Amino acid sequence: MDLLSTLAGFLVGTIVGLTGVGGGSLMSPLLILLFGIAPATAVGTDLWFAAITKIVGGTVHHRQNNADWTIVKRLCWGSLPAVALTLWWLSSHGHKAESGGMIVRVLGVTLVISALLTPFRRRLALRFARAEGARTDAFLRWQPVLTAAAGALLGTLITLTSVGAGALGATLLLMLYPFRLNAKRLVGTDILHAVPVALIGGIGHAVIGNINLPLLGALLLGSIPGVILGAKLTDRLPERVVTPALxxxxxxxGLRLLK
Incomplete structure (x- = not known):
């Protein structure tokens, strides 16, 4: 199991470094479906996996100047309070939510939405970018508030399911900043915002008791070299190949989880 866990960590880490997507989107379902881990424990373990993996990947992207720190701060205005509120709710209702299958259902729905949005991110961004005149001025005025709201949505989903920082986060950022973020800065910004969210969420889940440390160690053994490799490959593999496959x-x- 350790070898399989390490291989899974390497593959997911590579995808995270390359696209900014795939951490929670792939790791939590793998832990639930392949390893038979309880959903709440899978989410808590995956949040630590995501935090440590994305610290490494984020460091690489930061050194390559692939991040917009102003946008990261705006996202954190909404995401960090949302993480705290979601952890409080889980500490009171977590067992009920898990026994009723709510975490798995929310995870499945989030994955399906992420999958449907991922191939159309650029088209959605272009549609939002076509606004002119007064609409553009109003959008720019509300942009910080809308970014914080997007952060709140992502913080809630990430803490509850460990999914949202990648596919959904990238889609929201493209709609909010269609011209400001190119592909590399989109990935870097998305990854760096996910670090504090996953770290705080992971600490909260650890306090609640939703973490499997031996499994986490095996996953990280593969993910750290994987995310470094993926970040280095960002300029070499075309997005038109990676995105549809993902x-x-x-x-x-997602559909498998909803069955």
Whole structure:
């Protein structure tokens, strides 16, 4: 199991470094479906996996200047309070939510939405970018508030399911900042915002008791070299190849969880 866990960590880490997507979107379902881990423990373990993996990947992207720190701060205005509120709710209702299958259902729905949005991120961004005149001025005025609201949505989903920082986060950022973020800065910004969210969420889940430390160690053994490799490959593999393949995988996994 340790070898399989390490291999899974390497593959997911590579995808995270390459696209900014795939951490929670792939790791939590793998832990639930392949390793038979309880959903709440899978989420808590995956949040620590995501935090440590994305610290490494984020460091690489930061050194390559692939991040917009102003946007990261705006997202954190909404996401960090949302993480705290979601952890408080889980500490009171977590067992009920898990026994009723709510975590798995929310995870499955989030994956399906992520899969459907992923191939159309650029088209959605272009549609939002076509606004002119007064609409553009109003959008720019509300942009910080809308970014914080997007952060609140992501913080809630990440803490509850460990999914949202990648596919959904990238889609929201493209709609909010269609011209400001190119592909590399989109990935870097998305990854760096996910670090404090996953870290705080992971600490909260650890306090609640939702973490499997031996499994986490095996996953990280593969993910750290994987995320470094993926970050280095960002300029070499075309997005038109990686994105559709990832969308198909997310859709299959999401539907499998909803069965």
């Amino acid at each position: 969308a198909v995988v997310l859709l299959i996994v």
